[in-house]
Structure formats: structure tokens, C-alpha cells
Amino acid sequence: MPIKLPSNLPAYDVLTREGVSVMDEDAAARQDIRPLRIALLNLMPKKIQTENQFARLIGATPLQIELSLIRMSEHQTKNTAAEHMEEFYRPFQEMKDQYFDGLIITGAPIEHLPFEQVTYWDELREVFEWTQTHVHSTFGVCWGGMAMINYFHNVKKHILDAKAFGCFRHKNLDPASPYLRGFSDDCVIPVSRWTEMRQDEIDAADGLTTLLGSDEVGPCLVKDPAHRALYIFNHFEYDSGTLKQEYDRDVAEGTPINVPANYYPNDDPSQMPQNRWRSHAHLLYGNWINEIYQTTPYDLTKIGT
DSSP, X not given: OOEEOOTTSHHHHHHHHHTOOEEOHHHHHTSOSOXXXXXXXXXXXXXXXXXXXXXXXXXXXXXXXXXXXEEOSSOOOSSSOHHHHHHHEEEHHHHTTSOEEEEEEOOOSOTTSOGGGSTTHHHHHHHHHHHHHHEEEEEEETHHHHHHHHHHHOOOOEEEEEEEEEEEEEEESOTTOGGGTTOOSEEEEEEEEEEEOOHHHHHHSTTOEEEEEETTTEEEEEEEGGGTEEEEOSOTTOOTXXXXXXXXXXXHHTOOOOOOBTTXXXXXXXXXXXXXXXXXXXXXXXXXXXXXXXXSOSSGGGTTO
């Protein structure tokens, strides 16, 4: 089954060209099936790029997915056309009476700020509470995952002396986990952050299990059954060239930045980077979608009961 997208959303054409099965709303209406309702709370400045990345991953399963795009109600983006935001996104305050099988909360380029200083922190805390009654499973990504684990468990984020930047090997710490079904003993994951969560503090919190972790860049994927949530601090969703775009941007702006580790062949930025994480990215998000399908109530209003 394909992912259901508006036919004029940029991701529709992008995924169609890549061979991902997509359908528009008219075609979806002809199928007598309840699609999984997945929402994307997109906090990234490059909204369209992020839409494409996550739609690609959740659209590769055999299930019909209906994707809804959500933004913070008062925050106005400066990097995406207002027309795009108006047509495809709905503010959280207009969506909070709805129920979803799954929710992805993206990262945001505000790592240097204490959580309480983020302009939309109060509304984001409302989102976290809302997930407990209106979302069956939530996936917090990078800053989104750090914010969520901090809110529910008071696990702190710590500023790094140097940016963790590149592709790093991570160990499979729980091979029996349904979220890691089909995973190798280790895998490569893109990392791009100025902060970290620390394993000893995660271990000290009740009910958390680390599924993927790295000796170099710390814990990566954490399971939180009590809140029906996963937190991932790195970027399986990244395109092949995303780290290159970040590196080239910083070089052009004169920002001190290291060449992303283990990304370019021979660490030579004049060469094209190679994607070594795509298959595990599809496995992880496919396993997440499968777990939602196996456990979500048919009647979405029963979520959280």
C-alpha cells in the first residue's frame, strides 16, 4: 500500500520519481481500509526537505499511510514559503482534537538554548502531554527526542566542546527488540549536533532502554514504553547529501567546522559522499510502522485508555 499525500505536495513528485508508491486523496478514498494516521510535527527550517525525508521512510511499508503536517501555532518559519505552510500545514491548536496512530517530532536548530528559553516551549510541552491521550506511538528525533526525554524523565542535554558531525558506527544493544528486527550487529548513522545525552543519566531514569549506542557519540535510540515513545538523537532520515549541504554552508559562511567524519571517501570533501545508512533507516521506520499497526486500536479514540 502507498503513502497518501496531496498531489501538489512537493514530496508527491519526489517520491514518485524515486519509485516510492504514493496515491492522492481521490485514489485513497476508493480503498475500503483505515489508513494509519501519521503526523509530522516539523520543527526544521527546511520544511520541504524534511517532509521528503520522512515521507520516503514511512511510505516504504506495505500499509496505507495518511500523512498530516503540523506546525507550532505561533512560530513563523523564515525558510519556507508562506504559501506552502498555509496550504499543507495546520497549527497544533487546530489539530489537538484529532487522534493519530503515530507522530514524528523532528529536530530543531536551537540546541544551544535551554529548553525553557525556546519560544514555543510551553506549547511543545502541551504537545507532549497530548501524545499520551491522542497518539499511539511517538518518535522524537534529535532535538525533538532530547526535548521529550527531558520533559518526561528530566534527562539533561549537555553542550559538546566540538560538534559531533559525520557518520558513526552504532552497536545493536538489543537484538531482540522488534524495532531492530533485521538489523546488523552494528550500523552507520549520520550525526550532526552540538549536544549529547549521557548514558549514565538515561540508565538512572525509570523504564528507559537504549537500543542503539556508539562508543564515539553516545546513546542514539532509546525506548520509553511508559510513554509509548522512541527517542533517536541522530539522523537516519538524512539524504545522501545532507551532511555535505551543512558542511558546505558552514565553509561558505566562514563558520569553523570539521570535515564530517567517515562520510566522504578518504575524508576528502572533493569526492561524492556515499550513503551507508539507507537500508537500516528503512528497517527502523518500517519496524516502527509495523509495531504501530500490530498494536494500535482500530478506534483511535481509545488511544491512551
